[in-house]
Amino acid sequence: MSFLDVIPHALFRMLSSSAHVRNVAVLESIFEQFFDDFAFAPKRAEVLQVIRQVLDNPDFRTIADDDEVNPSPETAEHIVYGRLRDDGWIMEVANRKATEVYMPREAHALLSALITLKEELTIDISAEASLIDSGILAAYQDPAGKVMNIASARRQTVQLRRSIDGVLTSLHRIEEDLMRSDGLADLLTKFMERFVEKLLLENYRALKASAYNPMRFQRSIQTNTERFLNDEGQIARAAMALADQRLVPDVATAQVQIAQDLTRIRDVFANLGEKLDVIDRFSHKLERRIATTVRYQETGRNIREERLRDAIRLAFAQWSAGNVECVSPLVEIPVPYSTATLALPKKAREPVEPQTRQPKAVDPADVMREQMVDAYAAAMDVTRHAVAERMRTVVPDDGGFFDLDHFEPESARDIAILYEARAGALAANPEFEIRKSSSRNPNRFVSGPGLLVRRREGKT
Incomplete structure (x- = not known):
């Protein structure tokens, strides 16, 4: 089964239209206002009011889809509302004389996943390691009551690993963007904005300098997971609780699932130090490469070329002014390099006389x-x-x-x-x-x- 068999393809029409920036802002606003916790079903007028607030924003006032031909201010929110309803983002339910608005389950799941993806890009890596450590310890001490902590810790571990991998992929992307810079000023601007401020200061340097560095919890997490894996009694109690909640078919399947989750957590933190070392080496290499590029561009400027350009500009300026008999400004150009102007070779160096190496005495002490x-x-x-x-x-x-x-x-x-x-x-x-x-x-x-x-x- 494809994921499009579960998620209707019509939901992607507003996300891929020419006004997708405005449409995304509308979806985020109504989701945050009404459907994030779904405490109550809003009325149609309330949803139209939120859409109107987004359309009044100067950033979205001039944005419209291709088939929206200069809609009047009175009907703009109704057009957007109709698109949301036709594409399946919202649905109307008649409740007596009022029309309530609901978000279908498929649309709610898709929008929640997209918002969660945005939050994962700014995840607090330091806090995740602390939560994993406390979750595993609580599950080991009370396997029957805290068995769900194991699956939650596994999800948090995978999320932490993806976040750290994201730092490395961001470094590769920044390297590509820096190497495509037009000049020295553009190179330095991109380096300071993207590499220093956005990536390292917000994510990686905070991770390394924080008291909640994940490496601080590495030994504790590995010890607790190994203790859990080697304790058949605690795994049996946790599996029994998982089977009682009918989350797995039987106890044997629950034991396999718990063992797999604990093994995954242990393996991720076992390889965490190597992953951080790779990021350190790559970031150091990128900094050295940028420094070398800047130093080369600063020292590689040919002063003679600049003087030649200035001389040619001066000659054309004199000709444009009518001074056709001007003296050439190129007389001060140095003599070019050639076989006639090369320096004579230096005297050959005296040969090195051989010397006898004396073995160094080794002190037994x-x-x-x-x-x-x-x-x-x-x-x-x-x-x-x-x-x-x-x-x-x-x-x-x-x-x-x-x-x-x-x-x-x-x-x-x-x-x-x-x-x-x-x-x-x-x-x-x-x-x-x-x-x-x-x-x-x-x-x-x-x-x-x-x-x-x-x-x-x-x-x-």
């Missing part, structure tokens, strides 16, 4: 120091696997909980492992069960809320 620094850096590179390996030697096998406040680090690596464990490195590990404790025991190394860890039965 420097070698040992580098090895110790490398060993320390490798030891302090604490991963989730390293945290789990260390916890296996600390947490007992009897199934009881172990309080991390009782963990006494034996080295700097143990301190780093304790810090990562408190930061949530064990949360996504199915081998361990984590619980928060209200008690706060003093710890000499890493302080924080109480955290209890124990091994799960049957997990090794």
Whole structure:
């Protein structure tokens, strides 16, 4: 089924006519006034009044369709109203003696989608990442009540990815427009208006400099999605709630859909850093290219050509004034380059004498120091696997909980492992069960809320 089988093609006639700017303004006005929330059905006179307000705008007063032959002010709004009704944008319903105006479902859906598309072009990228993070966390903590947050977070993630992709496509479009500039002044004007003010300052630079940079939420979102994907019980509860709402045929389909949504969110944020690096490199390359172009155009001006033009203009001015025996103004033109005026070659450079390179002595203390620094850096590179390996030697096998406040680090690596464990490195590990404790025991190394860890039965 094509989308034109659902959306009538007549709706596009007013959007593609010669007066489409005026028609779009009329549609936006009546949609915002009456049909955005659809609190009540307006009367025909009320819709005509809104159309009249748009037509009185000086920007649209002289705009008309090809078949509108100088319509009088009294009938202009009626003509536009009739076009809206004939094309299917509005429909009239008789309610006793009054005529109420409704917007059909297909027209309402199309206009809502177009307005939403306009809003997506100015999306707040920073706020979207924060909403995704809080939505995933709420869904994991309460899968039965907040299961719809997963689908909403997936839509917001896709919207965020499209917005960031839009920054890159805008850079390519700006590059094409800049390269088609007529001159240096036009080039600088377009660069300042489009590249600096509209794109980077409003979108990308605000994104990078804001405290709500999406990279700030990247680790939290990835951790929560992985925790959700590895928790079969929470996914089953969420799938059961989704099936109870009859949004999917069965629980199995709901589980597949939830897993796909969470995987999509995780993959988008996993590749987010690479996408931002591409934008950084391209924007830097574009700035360098503009700077090089401006510098070349400023230094590439041929002063002799300008003097030659001025001399020719002066000669024609003298001839026009009747001075046919004027002295040529071209006598001060420098001698052109030729084989006779080229400079003589310089004296050949003296050959470089060979020298013997002395091998540099390597101090064993420097070698040992580098090895110790490398060993320390490798030891302090604490991963989730390293945290789990260390916890296996600390947490007992009897199934009881172990309080991390009782963990006494034996080295700097143990301190780093304790810090990562408190930061949530064990949360996504199915081998361990984590619980928060209200008690706060003093710890000499890493302080924080109480955290209890124990091994799960049957997990090794």
